[in-house]
Amino acid sequence: MAAPTATFWYEFASTYSYPAAMRVDQAARARGVAIEWRPLLLGPIFQATGWKSSPFNEMPAKGRYMWRDLERVCAADGLKLTRPDPFPANSLLAARVATALADQTDRAAFSRAVYLAEFADGRPIHDPAVLSELLGDIGVEPETVLAAATSDPVKAALRASVEAAVAAGIFGAPSLTTADGDLFWGNDRLDMGLDHAARLG
């Protein structure tokens, strides 16, 4: 029998995707679950709701709380937190690069590196030079991947991911989906979702 699987949907500009991305592989491995990393863009999903920006900017009180809460969550996980400026970051190129990395190990390593650059170190993840450096750090050839990232097939694959996310009922990130189509939203439901995936296996 194949190992149980779950799909981890994430957006590089999403704050709670940061602690989730940093722990999902370890939490999944502990349960014998294999993770498919699948980047998406929340912009088109939020725009369909009528929002012009992150809900944390649209609702200032919720935004102020989120930063306070994220501080507690990151502290509990031993993660450094620097508030990106501007927020939300422009995550389009990073999402395309992650999509271009077909190898799941590379994609996961690059994605964690992006989150650390953005939320631990406050670096501009829209900058190709930053992404190039992160690609080099994980041992892939930056120029090839960056060229692929802006190719039509990769752009189309990312658009297809957003459509697949919407079809799966996803409205925010991080989200976890399981083989039976169940959905678990947020860093707070990551463990429940992985437990569910393991039971299906």
Added chain:
Amino acid sequence: MAAPTATFWYEFASTYSYPAAMRVDQAARARGVAIEWRPLLLGPIFQATGWKSSPFNEMPAKGRYMWRDLERVCAADGLKLTRPDPFPANSLLAARVATALADQTDRAAFSRAVYLAEFADGRPIHDPAVLSELLGDIGVEPETVLAAATSDPVKAALRASVEAAVAAGIFGAPSLTTADGDLFWGNDRLDMGLDHAARLG
């Protein structure tokens, strides 16, 4: 030294306030924390954000997910769940009645009874006859309390609660505030908030 305290802010139409209300007193007692129950109305807060209804109605995908998630949360807590129709319920009278019950034990008992009537039994909590029955069940005199509930001082006290909630940074329910002004939003942060309250004590 006085026992540590925390304020539990809740809205009778709020879905996640139901499991939180059913367990907050027990969870607080286990930590030596005394709970002040404080009903509020989210309608005025949501309207200030530009929403005409519950965010779970404004964002249908989020709403569909919420009912699925609430089902899992209630099942884990051994709570029956019936989806109120219409949703959200009109919670104004119930909030005024809870405000009129100055005794915290009565207020907590009435509030739990309202949540069970609404979310376990699917009963109309806007109906004075239903609220009257629940008041009788907890051993207070329904007519006196219902009359007080629509008096000017009680109406003003509930409006003041909404204003105090906004001033405390509250944007949703349930919320827990602690003596140092810290805020914990959602049934998912209830235990973290109570732990924090206990440490302050």
